[in-house]
Amino acid sequence: MDAARVGIITFPGSLDDKDAARAVRLAGAEPVALWHGDHDLRGVDAVVLPGGFSYGDYLRAGAIARFAPLMTELVAAAEAGLPVLGICNGFQVLCESHLLPGALLPNAGLHFVCRDQRLRVENADTVWTTEYREGQELVIPIKNRDGRYTADRETLAELASTGRIVARYLDLNPNGSQDDIAGICNEAGNVVGLMPHPEHAVESLTGPSTDGLGFFTSIVKRLVNA
């Protein structure tokens, strides 16, 4: 059969789009470039919103990208079950779009933080995490300025009780996120937001590990088996 097609949206200011494409390719799928200004998802089987500083993060991270033309189609498709992974700025866009609850505030230390971060996978049942096992520990780079996940108490309780916390930081919490949250998903489990960058942990040559590849192979296997 044809390879699964995974779209990667480029907004003005997206930075890790090519890296996400490389990860998709390494996972065995075909990366498809999507342009923020189009109204066309080009029939992809899943979408990655990459990291970066869309629109310079002006106003608020993700706040402007959320209004990009393509987001209209994306939101509708995601609500209909299209697998969507938002990484870093992509996570911020998903929160701004209300596909995921909560918000990402400036890091507690007020600095941009780039480090190799230990994580624990808390939910291995989402479409993006089936290649992991619950409790598995990963080392994946984190690099952001606005990564402090924040939500109201009820939301946090709901996320925790319904297994929607996908990953938590281990050791030092790099940004002061509530409940050490590194990633969450929506109720259906098809939309996942992650602050760490799994696309930068797919080759031992350039990453601290290859632990990030599982996010991409998870979706590829699912699509192939679907």
Added chain:
Amino acid sequence: MEWLGELKSDADDPELQPVDPSVTQAFEAMLEEAKPAKPAKPGAAPPAPQASPQPLVPPPVVVPEAPAQPQPVIQVDPAVQATLRAAQPLPAETEGPEQEFARALAEEGPADPAITLADPVTLPNPGLNQYDLNQYDLNQYDLNQYAPPPVGSGTGPQPAVGPGTGPQPAVGPGSGPQPVLGTGPIPAVDPAASPRPSGPGTGPQQAVNPGTGPLPALGTGPLPAVGTGTGPQQAVGPGTGPQPAVGPVGPGTSPQPVIRPGTGPIHAVGPNTGPQPAVGPGTGPQPAVGPGTGPQPAVGPGTGPQPAVGPGGSGPQPFAHPGPGPQPAVGPGGSGPQPFAHPGTGPMPVVGSGTGPQPAVGPGSGPQHVLRLDSGPIPAVGPGTGPQPTVGAGTGPQPAIEATGPAYYGTDTVAIAAASPERPQPYAELGMNDEEYRRVREILGRRPTSAELAIYSVMWSEHCSYKSSKVHLRQFGEKAPKTDKLLVGMGENAGVVDVGQGWAVTFKVESHNHPSYVEPYQGAATGVGGIVRDIMSMGARPIAVMDSLRFGPADAPDTQRVLPGVVAGIGGYANSLGLPNIGGETVFDACYGQNPLVNALCVGVMRHEDIQRAVAPGPGNRVILFGALTGPDGIGGASVLASATFDEESHQKRPSVQVGDPFMEKLLIECCLELFNEDLVVGIQDLGAAGVSCATTELAAAGTGGMHVDLDTIPLRDETLLPEEILMSESQERMMAVVTPDKVDRFMEICARWEIPATVIGTVTDTGRLVMTWRGETIVDLPPTTAADEGPVYNRPLQPPADLGALQSDTPGRLTRPSNGDELRRTVLWLAGSPNLASKTWVTSQYDRYVLGNTVLAMPENAGVVRIDDDSGLGIALSLDGNGRYTRLDPYAGAQLALSEAFRNVAATGARPLAVTNCLNFGSPEDPGVMWQFARAVEGLADGCQYLGIPVTGGNVSFYNQTGSAPINPTPVVGVLGVHDDVRRRVNMGLTTDGATLALLGETREEFGGSEWAHVVYGHLGGLPPLVDFKAETALASVLVNAIRDGLVTVVHDLSDGGLSQTLVESCLRGSLGARITLPGDPFVALFSESVARAMVAVRPGAEARLAALCESAGIPVTQIGVAGGDSLTVTGHGPDGDQQELFSIPLYELRESHERTLPSYAD
């Protein structure tokens, strides 16, 4: 080893001898100063009337006579200028921008008489240098024409002041026929309630009475008075006749109209209670602005006399822009913030007093500014209750002063310049000396226009022309080793090197030192932005950045201001661009306390066929400016900030530092790559220092020699910018391209897709002239090569610093050394935690090292390594190194030691060194001691590169890095680029394999001059730096490259600052694995000496013999020093009694604590 074949191996080479500082000599060429190669100065050359600071006379100001003449150079601090601008009358010619850097130049002073101008030009000097008010021909200006703006005073409400309601002055002869202002009373106001008809026409127009409805737009004839009204009032359109008074009679309660520019006299703006109108630029006399209680209007630049700004309203008062005409009086204070008054070259106004915050010129109850005069008659300065300005003061209400009504010059066109050869010009303020100015006149056959003077002044500035450094930098070319790897050499925006497989790499480092001290975040951020655009302009995709930073002592309060800002700025900009930061250095030393060094490097890649040049060939081709809009950013920045010596006034330069928009730059990168990909440009240039001036001049000079530019087409963020300001603006994120006419449409489409403004601003010609028009008049007409390539060249005097002998005689031999295991242990920990050797994670964790997914090694590794080709593994390595202490002790050797270290670092990853870039940070070239250091350093670097067989591809010179008369330690920062045929074979520096044999390659001598040990433990700097040994360095590099390629070693870490001790600390902590070390010889020397050409390696089990053979064939001593393993660093060696014993053991956690806590403890 084939690459070594090209290297010399003459052991008798003088460089290999111990360096005798007094014998060592100079080196070569590079680049500029602190910035991109563009000149920065603003330019216009307004003549200022002037003079030396005149004694400020109390209130009554003498009306200058003919103000219009250029003044002698008065330096105005840029910040002050900014504040003054509004208040001062503008002098007739250019004004503003140049003055900003003028002060810096003034500090520099005229060229030292001892300096020889390489290409002296003699021109009869009609006495232009002397400025004396008596020079002004009073007859030329009829003072009576001007209605003196009365200026009130006092602390209470002030009466309306303004020429607007009285007879208006005629405008004197200046730059052509000028309109005469109406001298009659302004029409009475006739209140009415209906909207008024507009009366476009060419004749006198009707008075517009105040009313409650919208008022009409006006036409081109003399315009009517606009009365007060209670409703929104209408904009008053541009007209060619006298323009109306705006409600001078009665206060209005609503926002009042905008007054557009007109060519006729413009009217007074009356008091009202609402926001008041902006007064646009006009060529006629401009209106008085009355008091009001709302925010008051901005007063735009005009070429006529400018208005009086009336006594205070209660709202914020207006900003008055500079104009070439007389500037307005600034009335006594309102209770709101008062305006900034810009300096001008015309007569200066009387300034009253007020109770609110006051403008730059004029006393008030708030803190007051220093009043710097530039060109016109000096104003009286009124009383105030706060700190008073340096010029004039009073304690009582001040009398109204008669206004000065000097003549003004309008736009300085080529025709006017030709017709007024005697008009004095402020070239000295612009940093030009007499000879340079004469030469410009000779080139043009007339005096330059103010815009031309601006262009020449920046293009011939040190920053852009390398006039002091050029004679030395030539060595980089003359001594360049023969190589076919250099695709583009020095002279372009950046050199380009062939790295094989069809790929080319371009890289360059530049300084942004002075701006980063003034405004750390933006200074550093725009430094990154500038070097990235340099790389883009070669046609390359930028793939990584590095930064070499130097600050004052880590615990100094100001370092805690500058360091976090600089780091956040570099990170904030490069992270937002999506460029990984792969390495650099962070050094602390008291000599950088008030002059930090911020050197940023960018590297880019392209296919060979994609190399672009900064040329403008092909008559008829279009010149397109694209990127950010042009605003009043950093006008004068390059000259002021790059050349000014830091002092207590630096804070006043804040407005001169540009502000970056990395998001726009990111779009520009992607847009440019698409443009290149479709082959849409025939030439491209980034805009850096001196903006449009530099880009057009350089493009034209490198092309068919001619270009026509219409300055009116340049999209502005601030429409009040004068042409000279447009030329000099350093607004960031702009590029200029030359495009064939048939490709313009497609070019525009791509820019639109990235939402980047793009405008055709001119056309390439074959006339050999750069011609610029503004408002329909030709203001620039010059041969571009004379500005770009034929600037002055100086052979400045050289003399070793007087204290050099004493410094070199004060060797570290007198310092007490640690003598037992415990003292050695403490010394290891002390050094590991000293600011220069401590972990820089606090810095580097703020940089994205992963983005683009090709970073193989990044700091703190030996060098940054980036993959270029995913499939073949082709990649590059880069290291950036410098040592100011070594260079202080011996500039020739110091530069070579920086080269040596960078060379070693690149080889330590397994890369073959290929090419060199550099950033030469020095003090003032006018100091013979500094110039000697520079000459010696350049010579050392050129000789070193010649020996090593790697060419210098480009670089940057930054002079005037000093505080007062104290220069920084001379600090050449050298970047070496190496190539990896396959980055997968690289090695890193962290010990990870338990049981691996550790070996030391190279010879250790007792060398402590300038060492970290002497610096950290004793604060000592003296003696001579380590011996330079390029023969050993090349041999070591060949061993490392081959051993890594063949898999003989698994870990390599070079030895440099801090010696073996620091190497062990870093390698153990990097891999979280301890080591058991046995030191040969004197333990102290073995641990802390900084001898060159050494590295520590971990040998792959079983490869010991092959490595030994490799070293032997290369003549590199190899010593087994221990084994990796355990969780502590344990060191054995000769004890005080000469017996072999365990000297000390340090658990890794203790080592880590010492190494890693230092920076956060200072910086957070």
